[in-house]
Amino acid sequence: MPGHIVVGVDGSPAARAAVDWAVAEARSRSLRLRVVHACEQGRQEHAMGCCASSLAFAGDRARALSGGLPVITELLAGNVVDRLLMEAATADSVVLGSRGLGELAAMAYAVAHARAHGARLHAVHVWRTPAVSPYAVAGDGVLMDLYQEDTRAVADGVDRWRAENPDVEITHAAWVGHPVSVLTEAAASADLVVVGSRGLGGFAAAIMGSVGHGVLHHVTCPVAVVRPRARTA
Missing domain, CATH: 3.40.50.620 (HUPs)
Structure with missing residues (x-):
């Protein structure tokens, strides 16, 4: 072994x-x-x-x-x-950690689309508590610390996008729950939902990402699934 x-x-x-x-x-x-x-x-x-x-x-x-x-x-x-x-x-x-630093990967597309259509952009960050957490080995309160650090990192990222794009109205909200459920509810008043694709979770998810796949089947407005561009040397 x-x-x-x-x-x-x-x-x-x-x-x-x-x-x-x-x-x-x-x-x-x-x-x-x-x-x-x-x-x-x-x-x-x-x-x-x-x-x-x-x-x-x-x-x-x-x-x-x-x-x-x-x-x-x-x-x-x-x-x-x-x-x-x-x-x-x-x-x-x-x-591996359950979440990385790729949550804002779709922001560039979303900002460009909002600017082109004179629309507001609402960034939704969803934190899903693991059903079985390995983080318990690090001591009590680790999940709360993880949630606070993760949420703060995303909020800081949104602040940077807002500062770099003053012509686009960008708001932000953080939620705890299932990403598909939260995004479906938020989409009720949206013209477009933009999600990133990380290619995780099953065959369909390998094409568009598990969250993108779920959102596509539950919301009634258009959905844009943004895959990262391949980098070249």
Whole structure:
């Protein structure tokens, strides 16, 4: 059996919780821990620096909690999914946070559409509590801390979009619940719903994302499912 656990990080609050869980699992089974961050080719120089910084932070956190457990860190280049699949081929297990930093990926399209049509843009952030949470290993209150950090990060992101696009009225709301249910309710008064595609969860979801697939079948207004553009070197 392979002798190490891989944890993928991206600087998000969920990734930090994943590091905590991976360290606890590795210590309980006397396995080595490998912390990786995949940074896609073609990223701008400052983005590569952010990748390296996120990895260093996660590595320091893992070592602080490891109790002497061997911890290796590596910055990977290439497609995130492909690199993690390669890591999984030689690992005992791969640990990831339930949510990353991609929630605002569809904002560029939404802002451009709102500007072109003279419409308001309402950003909805939905935080879904895990039914079974591995974060309990990090102690009481971790889920609340995770929720607050995640919500704050999204709010800060929306504030940046608002500051960079003063000609577009942008509002924001945070909800706890199922993303499809919340977005369906919000869509009742919308002209268009824009969701990002992360390609997670089943065959249909591999094409458009599980949330996009659910929203498409429940709302009555038009839906735009925005897939990330492939980056080139």
